[in-house]
Amino acid sequence: MKYCRQCILPDTRPGVSIASDGICSACHGHEDKENKIDWAARAEAFQVIIDDAMARSDGYDCIVPVSGGKDSWYQVIKAREFGLNVLAITWKTPARTEIGQKNLDDMVANLGVDHLDYTINPDVERRFMKAAYEGVGATGLPMHMALFAIPIRLAVQMRIPLILWGENPQLEYGGNEIERLATKLDADWLAKHGCLQSTSWRDWVGKEGLSEQELAAYRVPENPGFDVRSVFLGAFFKWNSYENTRIAEEHGFSYQAGDRKTGTWEFADIDCDFISLHHVTKWQKFGITRAFDNLSVQIRYGQITRAEAIETVRRLGTQIPEEDVQKFCAFQGLPESWFWEVAEKFRNTKIWKRIDGVWQIPGFLIEDWNWGQ
Template sequence: MNPLHRQPPRACARCLYTTWHPLGLVLDEEGVCSGCRVHEEKQTFDWERRWKALETLVEPYRSKNGQNYDCIVPVSGARDSFFIVHTVKQLGLNPLLVTYNKLYNTDLGIRNLARLRTVFDADILTFTANPDTVRRITRATLRRLGSIYWHCLAGQTVFPVQTAVRFQIPLIIWGAHQGLDQVGMFSHEHQVEMTRRYRKDHDLMGLEAEDLVSEFDHILPRDVLPWTYPSYDELQRVGVRGIYLGNFIPWDTRRQHEQMLAAYGYESAAQTRTFDLYNDVDCFNYSDVHDHLKFLKHGYGKATDHAVRELRWGRLSRAEAAQTAREWQNHPPQHLDAFLDWLGITRSSFQWITDQHRSPALWQRDTNWQWQQQIDLLDLPVSAKQQQKQALPSSHNLAHITTPSKRPDYSDDHYICIGKGTPCR
């Protein structure tokens, strides 16, 4: 059993998160979670002073002779890539963009990535692992962790570090830190930076690349090299460090996306299991099969994450956020067949494996052998008095910008490898 599930879950009086959040959070004496409290810092900090601190921090990393890049910026065809690169350019830096090919690429994501490197006139380095190796690793992590996304998280968090070592570019610039922005694991004051320990414990669910070597899964030591973190000596030799812009800017991904959409004209898109039209539109699986598995394991999905974000920024009330998350969290994945065809397993095999990873605290079979949810984390009791006291003003604004497709006649129904639209077989 998940150690978090040994005690009954308690909900934050302000947002929708509970003490069963997999990243861990705490409630204070007023019933408000650490994530909401750290979010309050965005309303009170002197961000102009922090921007100046960021300018001072990056200054020593400028290439002295102009013969190298100033920093590395991890990007994709979605998330906050446009805003991050825009900000780095505002700092006057010359970045090397790097991207890890997840293989689950949508055509829209490929288009956005092409537009990103074009409008910013930036060089980009892309890493594509052997698809056969990725399949073997994905079968192993699905069986061991109930995760189809381990290779993506591992690749996205290690390829920039490997590139920093290889090209001797010490500074990596990331966007927001998930542990800070979601659950208040840190304060903005801490100016926390990238660490291998956080990557292993949270991004990789406790499993390093070396731990995947297995005769059973036909994974050899050489197979996991693309996901292996550089040694301490290599990092020290180059002086690699990774900073998060979210420590220096009051991070609001929705507002930032809407500014960047207006400025650079990339594309948004509807997704399967969340109302958000901006994040992760480059991937068939993140807000689809991957999010479905997250719901089975943890009792909530991306719609809850996004609703909490909107609630904290005062764009939804708590009741509106809960209703919105509930409307989306039971949507079945639409791209499961494409994933199973790519992975080479049957639907019944997938179902059997995923059932092993359902939280027994959240799911039980009924007399007809059907799974029933035992606890609805969106419906935990919070006193009306507490809710009223902690409620934030709300503008009741859920509207996102829907952009017209730049390929309206194209059927985006198969994974695409980076290149000339090559299917990932």
């Protein structure tokens, strides 16, 4: 594993590469945000998109996919600032938290938007999550497939000309130069990214007995017949998770200080009891935890030093969300041993080695790491 000399991300993380200067693509993306992108020109380009959407709309001007989290609050606030008539759409997690429901309710009331809460048959969700976890080690794949497909399909069916997504992940978390400067979420982006493991709904037909009909909610229209523009808001306005949280809080977004399951951000991953599981197998697959992502962003924002980030990772350890693992296994009707047996299947032996009978990562970022934790 090679680590960025500026943040703490390794080259094992998907999308991250280390350049000849020793700096990762995510840090170079941050440099693009600060020095390369003409944000005034991007704002003007966004206004052209808004004008086109309003000219073509017949009711709702745009869809904003929302979870109720800080970023989706920011997206709706920004859309309302531009005078857009917003339809907010949510894929409803089968494990929504109390604070997640509260934030959705407050968003609708405080920001004045219409809202659709899209619930998929929980048994279909359960079987799809099991198939995805056992097949590719990603409990969150069905979630991502649904939250991308549902807004796109409804935009086509309801003839809503624009979808406003959040950040461009390749700009924020690592991608090549072309991907970092992209402004739209299109079919090519979905095929390559979107946490879909380069799969489509068709690849899951027959797994755990899933039928084509049961997977309807996960399908993106292939021949839409109506042109929907689908863009990253973070490609037109500089994205900052801390600033987004501040703005969202001013309008009523809330979170519980000190209530953190994984990582270092108390204001993130609070809407669903299963979202933390999406980060668990990063340890087996890539040799990182959620904290590596959060702390690397904080380094780029100038909030902490690299040395402080390393010390924080040492202090936090692997941050296993035991309670969420228990809830997920109960949802599946399976023992916790099943969860960890599946996780073990995805241990990346290119980086993990058995040393004195214990799995370890030679050359790990922290020399005195407790491998027994």
